Amino acid sequence: MRYGLPRSPSPPLVRRQPRRTSGFGLLSDSESEPEEPLSDADRTPSSPSSLSDSVCFESDGECPAISPSTRRPPRSPSERRHVEETVAAIRLRTRHHDPYEEWEKQTRKDALRTARRDHADILLETREQRARGRDLDLKLLAAKHEQQMVEVQMLLSTLKLKQQSDLNQLRVQWNEQDRLQHERIERGIRIEEENHRKKLEAERKKREEEERQMKLEEERRLAEEEKKRHEEEQRRKQKEAEEAAQRARDEAEREKRASLAAAEKRKNILGITPPDDDWVYARQVLKNLKAGPMRIVKADGAFKPQWNAIRRQITPKIGQLTQDQATIMRITNQILELVHPQHALPQPLYLASLSSLAKAILLQAETEVTAEKKSAIPLALVTANLLERLPVFSDVFFAKLVQRSGGWPVPCVIPSTDVGDAQWEEVARKKAMGYRVSNGEQESMGDYVTRISGIMRVYFLVLVASVAKPLDNMFRLPRYWTYFSRMLNDERLLSTAVAAQLLYTALDVGGMEAKHVWGKQWVKLLELLYEAATVGIGGKSSTLLGGQTPEGKAACVRVQLEIENIVRSP
Template sequence: MRYSLRTPSPSPERSQRKHGFRVALDESSDEEDFTAISSGSEIESGLSASDVEASPAAKRRRSPRKRSGIVAARSPVASPSKPTPTAEELWKQRELEEALAAIRLRTQHQDPYEEWEKNVRKESFKAARQTYATKQNELEERRTRIAAKDLEARRAAHDAQTREVQQILAAARTHQDRRREQLAANLRAREQDLWKRVDEAIALDTKKVETKLAAERQVREEEERKQKQEETRRRLEAEKKMAEEQKKRDEAEKKKKEEAEKKRLEDEEVKKEKEEAERVEAEKKAKLAKLSAEKDVRQQLGQTIAHDDWVSARRFLQRLKTEVMPVVKNKNGDSAQLKSIWGNHRRQINPKIGQLTNDAEQITKVTLQLVQIVKPLGNAHHEIVYYGLLSSLAKAILVQAETEVGTASDQATAMPIAQVTFNLLEQLDGFHEVLWARIVGRTGGWVVPLMVGQTDWDGRKWNNLDERKKAMGMRKRNEDDWETSDEYNARMTGIMRVYFTILAIRPPRQPLPGPMWQTPMIWKWLARLLGSDGGGQAMLRRSVAVDILASGIQVFGMEAKAIWGHQFVKILALIYEGATTGFEGGEGPMGGNTPEAGAARSRLRFEIEQVMSS
């Protein structure tokens, strides 16, 4: 606010009125208030002086009457040293004091609205400053972010430009390298082409010279060649003639030696076989003479000797080969229908045998299928066809035993085929005779056991040595060569393992038909092989006998020990002695002195020890 001191108006109307000071109050800014207060202070200090004089106009308005009255009134009490103030001066003094009092009152007054307005201004100013500071900070942060973003963009642009420049430089270098390589290649090509033309020119000249020299040399060589060829021809003819003559002499001498050696070997083999056959025949005659006294007793008990079993099997096999198989094979041309029936059913047998596994359900299934093939329900085959199918079935079983069981080291491989054979022997009439004839023909005399002598079952002598070997179970690889001893031993062992497994199976209802398929045949077979009726030393000297014994004891050793007890232990002790030191009166240990026999004896002793330790 601004405060001002106004002087009395000089107009006449206002001169009659009471004079005094009037203060005018104007609203303004804080600076105007400060100016008014300062002016008031100056006025107060100026008006408080005692020597303030009235203005010339005031002096002119004073009346002489009043001035004289006042002077007269104050004159008696006035101090002679200090003049008495006039009424006008006193009035001015009073107005001045009132003005000063009003100013003091005005300056000390506090208006609530003004205070509120002042506080609002102060708070608004403070809030404005805070808002300003916040905005400034936000603006600074935004400016910083924008600057950082711009810097990052410039850096990215700089990196991109740098990479682009590097790529351009790399492309330029690559282009420069390719250009340099191309120029070098062109230079090399030009150089090679130049040297090529030079070489061609040289070669052309050289070729001309060489052609000329070659023509001359060819003429000369042709003459020399013809001369040498003629000389060589004459020399070769002479050498060939001499070589042919020498070859004829060598071949004649070699053939003569081979024939002599072959004849010697044949003679030795024939002599050996003859001696062995004579010894076997002598042993057989002695055995027959010894057993002839017991013949009646054996017949009464239903017991047969080894020779009788072999003869009956060979006789039945001969009947199959002469009476049954020619008919089903239509060899006479009058049994085509029977051949067709037999062939259709025969082809179904081998796959069934090949499907066997060591599983009870599979064994039962294959057995039923084979029985249905050989003996169908409600539509029985002709008797010839029936026995032909039995013969084919027996052959399939024996071939399976040779190929699968003979080459296997696990005795469990014989169980499936043995169990199926056991079931078929129970259900098929006459199969025991057919299978016995087939197994005797396949193994010779080992299944009986019996050493084949010089004559067949009917007393006829063998036509040659090959016929006797075939009767002993041997097979030929081809027209000239027989199978090796290892192959023969493996086949015999496989068939005999299946046979021993059949003997070891306990029949669930009744014994199988035919004594050769019953469990007591185990004891009979061992007694025949080790005793006088059957094998004897002639069979025990062969290595296959040791293999068959080891296989048999592995199959039926535990069962036989449980059945015959101490008697079977005695037989095992006798066999163990024969496999170790040989039998009394024999020619060394059983099986001979070959390496195969030694290995077989070791297996035999091991199997005996296993049975004895159980």
């Protein structure tokens, strides 16, 4: 505990005898307390420097004068009494002797000595017990070893007898096998000789039969030649008549094909094609891509390293996309330099690079767009720029889109047979429908709907994107109208949860833009869709848009709300 006392004014420096103090900085017991109040000079504590100095001044004239303002005022009686009581308490504390503490210290020492003695006895007893245990274990082990030795000797004797018996038995078997083998060889030689004799006899009979057949064949040939001449004359006359009829049929067929081609050309110009034809076209492009360029590049030792290098550079660039327009143009130009440089890549390598580029875009859509819808905008802008500037990329991208999403980009129901009327295998059909199959297990419906929705959001954004020149028919704005009309014409599609979610995604992306383009016609189409979501598909209350699954019901409600927002907007 510290005590703060006011500082008194410093007296003139005078050499004084040092006072004896105790170990705690107090006066010794031999010194008596001053009975009279100390003067200011006596009360002033000496500074550390003054105690250590050996030179002091006797008078004020020998030292510099001290300003009166620095002198300490005298202590009051209460302060002096407080100091004296404090000093007395400290002195009493230093002289106090506690018998209980002395007894406690002695008790601890006695307990420690007793514990050490008991511990030494216990260690000695433990060592003796361990020694007796080791001796007993050694005796038991020696007896066990002796018993095991006897057993091993008996076992070796038994094995030796058994080995000798087995050797004798093997000798008998070997002799019997040698005898049987000799008999089998002799029997085989006799059979071969008999077969050879029969073969010679058969060849002789065959030659005789062939000679007889040759005679008959010659007679038959002469008769057939005569018959052929007659038939040839008949065929010539009949062919002339058929050719005349065929020319008439060909002329009619050419006229029919010309009319169909003109109608098909008009449909292509307007973007009107059957949904199944679009799916077949995309499927055929995919098969040709895998069977042609992809197989060539993977098998060619020169193309494959270049293709791998292009793939490794495409993936991080697609993943660096942001909303910044400058970043979008920069990444677009970098991808164009990779895939379509000034010195054109060989055709197989170029098509394989386009396939890898399309796959990277779709994988990015599956991962990023499902987590954040806004990330689809820069991805769709880059895709539109590449579709505008890369030759053949539109066909490759749509084929890969159908591969990853099934028939939903068309939209259409996957047919019962593959291209070329090939029968589906179960796993191949699931993949063609856009499902992911891993270790024989198909992904859940929720994951499937979310992934397809992310991919199709990018596709719908490409349809409504602003480009410098028109894209392929598959990626133009009229395709947006075609998508809704095809979906409304197929009740099988409307009754699925995927269709409801994709319709909501399409309305969220381009519903307002479509209203500005097609006006009242678009509102009429939305009325049909709203009826399917509220009343039922085709007016049937039992079948609503999206079906009865939880995903379908949620998507149906979202479609209703989105249609209401579009119709109410100016």
